[in-house]
Structure formats: structure tokens, C-alpha cells
Amino acid sequence: MPAPRILAIDQGTTGTQATVYDARLRPLATADREFAQHFPRPGWVEHDAEEIWRTTQRVVAQALRASRTKPADLAGVGLTNQRETVVAWDAKTGKPLHRAIVWQDRRTAARCDELREQGREAWIRERTGLVTDPYFSATKMEWLLKHAPKVQKAAADGRLRLGTIDAWLAFKLSNGESHVTDATNASRTMLYDLDHRAWSDELLGLFGVPRESLPALVPSSGELATASALGADAPLAGIAGDQQAALFGQACHAPGDAKNTYGTGSFLLMNTGAKRPASSRLLATVAWDLDGQVEYALEGSIFTTGASVQWLRDQLGFVKKASETEALARSVKDAGGVRFLPALAGLAAPHWDAEARGAFVGLTRGTTKAHLVRAVLEATAYRTAEVLQAMEEDSGVKVRTLRVDGGGTANAFLMQFQADLLGVPVERPKVTETTSLGAAALAALGTGVIASRADLAKAWRLDRRFTPKMPPDERDRRLREWRGFVAAARRLTRLSEA
Secondary structure (H helix, E strand, C coil): CCCCEEEEEEECCCEEEEEEECCCCCEEEEEEEECCCECCCCCCCEECHHHHHHHHHHHHHHHHHHCCCCHHHEEEEEEEECCCCEEEEECCCCCECCCEECCCCCCCHHHHHHHHHCCCHHHHHHHHCCCCCCCCHHHHHHHHHHHCHHHHHHHHCCCEEEEEHHHHHHHHHCCCCCCEEEHHHHCCCCCEECCCCEECHHHHHHHCCCHHHCCEEECCEEEEEEEHHHCCCEEEEEEEEHHHHHHHHCCCCCCCCEEEEECCCEEEEEEEECCCCCCCCCEEEEEEEECCEEEEEEEEEECCCHHHHHHHHHCCCCCCCCCHHHHHHHCCCCCCCCEEECCECEECCCCCECCCCCEEECCCCCCCHHHHHHHHHHHHHHHHHHHHHHHHHHHCCCCCCEEEECHHHHCHHHHHHHHHHHCCCEEEECCCCHHHHHHHHHHHHHHCCCCCHHHHHCCCCEEEEECCCCCHHHHHHHHHHHHHHHHHHHHHHHHHHC
16 A cells, blocks of 8 residues: 555635645645636735636646555645635536635725724624634625625525635535535634634624535534545545644744744734633634644734735836845945835734835935835845734733744845844744644644654744844834834825825
């Protein structure tokens, strides 16, 4: 009999990746593919859910072929996904009824303002652990039910299916047999009651979302569905939103362990164990649901980090490849007085300002492309530092080490500057695709390929440790100046819209 293998599908904001792992969670082959981003109006971001499914099929086939793995050799499949993005589809045809509304989309900002004006924000936070922001799924679902005729008709006919990307892919992988989601994804919808671990009838009523359209809630690990669309009845054995999967893949299994993912956005999570965390600026979310036990995390979201580099590459043409930014940043001794507010999709934690816009400040005739690139990279580190500071203040726990993952960690300049601003070591693992690794780990646990979390922790291996070099007084000065800049830039961008 061939040794068991695990397939991990990592469906992200700009592309989909499939990786085949062996029984010790060592990657054997990976395939990835980007897909189109749609911007029908300013602030609107959409994906074609059918294109996401086609892309998933292609990369899975490529990874299986490259690793010489047959579908029948798969002990299990792990699925991780961009969170909050909403798909609406027809239960009978299996076809999307509208383009998916992406987590970055801001079209429901006015609706969120309305809810706050009605005094609903504290009530929503009490039940969900989330702030009232268009980031989350509930107002996106409400918008579809009010503005998309095909969605309205499917709801009236009892054929509507609503869900985040994990639910959509689980439906397609199971050939339409399963409509499921796990608690990590459900807890990001603003429809899930954290304390009762169930869909909230009150919130469903507030947003007009029919319960029958939503997926059934399942654990994050176990035999959750059958991925028969792969050509064999492999169990779908792990599901988690991308950031929770990364937390798990980083072996942050104990309270106080923290990680930051540098992707399209950056997401800093701290494990808080079985206790639901409380914060007025950050999010309380489900870390995972294992063996009937839910564990929680405190999360700080930064919407635009890697997306800023993509913007420099694709819209401004400053670089041909993201990797070129490191050499450009190092080519100048500092940012030349330039600062960048990375609010290309509003500002998330700890500000939660949906109307904020991006800005470069401090330009002179001497400003070069290298200064602008360096300012963009530094902004990622500054935003992470302010989120971590809020996290430590609200949790009462001092983070001793930050584990990092995602594409941005390949930039050694950024990682060293990050360690300098935080004043704690930054640890980059040998396998930086820890989102995928976390999905594989959940599937390995769910199928018994790996017996325990202790065994999973052994799969984590250090690549490089970035130790702080900046003097504490300089770090404090820089962070103080950054806070002043953010406050001023937020006022400036609002004035420019007036």
C-alpha cells in the first residue's frame, strides 16, 4: 500500500494553491494559479466563483501529477480559504448567482454606519466578537438579497445557497452533496454567536438572511464531507479560514502564542485558549474547533500590505516583480522623510475607519522611486507594530516572539525592520506557506495520519530569526511619530474628498 498523502487546498484572495504532503507533513509538490480581480466601481471588489473552482481543479490536478499521487492515495483533504468573501449559488444547478463579493469590498460601508447610528454596534460585538464593518459577510449577504434579482428569486424558490469560499468549494468538491462550513469561517460572518456556537436567529433577522440558505456547522477537523469530485472518495477532513489555519500551521497551540501573515493583507493572531477574549479595538474569533472544544484568538486585521506592493507593481509599474522591492528599499539609507498610509481599502484594526484613503506624505524634488518603495514596506511594519501594541494592551499578555509567514516574509529588509519596531525576535519558518500547512495538519489530525498536536509541532522548523537591533528610544520615537502621522493623514484624506 502506498504511504498516505494529504492534499491541502489554499484558496486565497489573488490565487489558489494546491500542495501534496507526505505523512510527516513534508511538501512534495505545489501548484498555484492566479485569477482575475474585478473592480466594477470604486471600493467594490469581486471574484468569479466559477473561475475560482476551475482554478482549484487545475492546481489540484497539477500538484497530484507532480507528486505522482493518485486521488485514491489521498488519506484526506484540507481546505483553507480567504475569509468573509461571500458566494451565492443555486442549489440545483450549482451555478453562482452573482460574482462573489470579496472581503476587501466596501460597498456596504454606509449600511455599517447606519447600524452604528442605530446603536447596534455594541450589541453586534457582544454576540459576534466583531466590529460593525463592511469587511464581514453579513452586510454583503444582505446586499445580495436586496440588489441581485437572481439571488432574490433563488431565495423565494428555496434554492439559494449562501456561504464563504470554504462552503462553496466544499459544495463543489462533494459534487453538490455537502453544504458545510466550520466555526473559524462562521465566526467571521457577523451571523455567528460566539458564546452559543451557532447561527444567531437575532442576527439572521437583522440582516434578512434565511437560515436555510446557510451551511451546516462542522468541526475544523474530522471527516466533514467527501471530496468525490477529485476522482476518489477522499475525505474532506480539515477546514479553516486562512488566518486560523496559519496560526495552527505555525504551531501556536498555547495561549499567548502569536503569528502574523504577510499576504494581500496582514493578519496578526494571538491564541487565547478556551477563554473568549475581550477587546474594544480588535476582533475575537474562533481559532479552531477540535474534539468538541472551541479555542479562541484575538485578531488584528490590516487590509493592505502585500496589496500595496501589488499596486506598486501593477498600477504604478515601479517594479516587475515584488521581490525587487527589497533591493530598492536597501538602495537608500531611509525613506527620505516620506511616509505612506496603506489605506487602499480603508483602515482596519485598531482604527476601523472604512472611509480612510491611502496617502504619500513628505514628497520633495529629491524623492525617488526607491524612497516611495521603502515607505510602502515600512508602512507594513508600522501597521503591524500598532496592532501588536493594541493586542498586548487589551490582552495583558506580552508577546515574546512573533512567528511570521506568507509571501512578504521573503523580504529580509521588511522582516528586520519589523523586529526592530516590535523589539522582539521575528521567527520565519522553513515552510512559510503555513496556511497550507495548517490545512494539511487539520486534515492529518482528522484522519488519524498524525495522532496529536505535539506531533504536529515537530513539523515546524526555524529558517531564520531576526533579532531587534534598533535602540529602544529610537523605536519609541518612531512609533510616536507614526501615530501622529496616521491621525493627520486620516484627516487629510477625508478633507480631499470633501
